[in-house]
Amino acid sequence: MNVTDAPTLTRDEAFARIRLLRSPNVGPVSYAQLVRRFGTAADALEALPDLAARGGGRYKLAEVARISAEIAAVRACGARYLFHDAPDYPDALGALDSPPPILTVRGDVALAAQPTVALVGARNASAAAVRIAREFAAALAAEGLAVVSGLARGIDSAAHSGALAGMAQGGGTIGVIASGIDITYPPENAALQEQVATMGLLIAEMPPGTEPLARHFPTRNRIIAGLAAGTVVIEAAPKLGSLITARLAGEAGREVMAVPGSPLDARSHGCNQLIRDGAVLVQSPADILELLRGFDGAPRSRVREFQPDGMDDDRHETFFGTDQVESVDLVGLLGVPPIGVDELIRQSGAAAGAVQMALLELELAGRLLRHAGGRVSLAG
Structure with missing residues (x-):
């Protein structure tokens, strides 16, 4: 049974990596720190109980049987694991401050290496906005772009459908879900999600069997933003998830674009606010292509997340090395x-x-x- 495509990764170490990430209180940042310090996930697993004890707690690793069952579930649904150091792990995603250490994927991972644009927006989108999303996605896919979205109702579904219709010219679509890769949400998107998985690429960070809880969507949104050179918001009310995706894209140094809407429609207020805050106004696929084809890592947009006072702009983690470090009480x-x-x-x-x-x-x-x-x- 293969759990990775990385040729230098042994089966035991791949298993240890999955177990490490599934163990309590281990997230992307702590996972990266542990692997960096101890060299292998297997060695990091051995150190976890002692580290937790030094922090004032007791620790129990993820059960071996649970990890074995997870691997079997991934295989059963036709998916595979993609590790952070695999040759086909998307470079754009790896450039994030805290990229997902392990993904489960179905479909063509090479699609994520193509020029990629995210299209996001409201779930309860207007008929006009749904049409715009579908037509924009079809046109962008026809120009060879991969259109990434979150397989939600409304704008997301329209973006995937449009990209599937326009992908004959070399583009495609990538769906990023907030559940396990074997779960469909919303249920009415089952056929669409299967199309994305078989004709494009389906990505999940959560283990198989995981239901899409509210706390999973922000982490899903960072993957959508991280995969794309630019994010386009087509319709969104203030404070919704698509605006979080846009601001995460800005924080990652990617282009942020928004389609303007009527001030009389609350579903347009989020896009209009984004434009006021520095997003680039776009009204056609040609506007998006012009921005992304000339993108050199210096976005024209100026959308950022709120930075607390006194916080440095450089947020990259400082990882400790393999030498012993002094104890400090924080x-x-x-x-x-x-x-x-x-x-x-x-x-x-x-x-x-x-x-x-x-x-x-x-x-x-x-x-x-x-x-x-x-x-x-x-x-x-």
């Missing part, structure tokens, strides 16, 4: 309100590696939460 500096890791380093006066180690120990013990923007807080 509990007194932490509270329920999130604080930037860079601020903790400044206030503690400790080395960056020591701070990262202390945070990792607290996280494994279940005493620390990580937030967007490189911020952390005490749990509860």
Whole structure:
């Protein structure tokens, strides 16, 4: 049974990686830190109980039987694992601050290496917006672009349908879901999701069998934004998930575009707000192609997530090396309100590696939460 396409990754280490990521309190940031420090997931697994004890908690690894069942479920639905260091892991996604360490995929992963654009918007979209999404997606796919969206109702569904209709010219579509790869949500999109998986590419970060809970959608949105050179919002009310996707795209240094709408329609207020905040106004597929074909990593748009005062603009994690680091107590500096890791380093006066180690120990013990923007807080 193959669980990876990476030629240098042994079967045992692939199993250990999956088990590491599925173990309690291990997320993308802590996973990367653990593998970086210990060299292999197998060695990191052995260290977890001691690290959690140093953080003030007891630890129980994910059960071996659970991981074996997960691998069997992935195989049964025709999917496979894609690890962060596999040759075909998408470069654009890997450039994120916290890329998904392991994905499950169905379809043609090479599609993610093509020029890619995200089309997102409201679930309860107007008929006009649905038509725009379908026509834009068909035109962009006909020009060789991969159209990525989230397989939700409304704009997402229209984007996938349009791209499937226009993909004969070399483009295609990528669906990113907030559930396990064997779950369809909403249920009425079962046929569409199967089309995306067989004719394009279907991606999930959650383990098979996972239902799409509300907390999973922001992580799904970061993958949509991370895969694409630019994100287009076609219709959205303020504070909806598609605006989060757009702002995550801006934070990742990607282009952010929005289709303007009537101020009399609340479903257009989010797009109009994005344009006011610095997104590029687009009214046709040609506008999108002009931006993306000339994209050199310096977006014209200026959409960013809110940055708390005192937070550095450079949010890349400082990973500790393999040498032992000094012990540092951060509990007194932490509270329920999130604080930037860079601020903790400044206030503690400790080395960056020591701070990262202390945070990792607290996280494994279940005493620390990580937030967007490189911020952390005490749990509860």
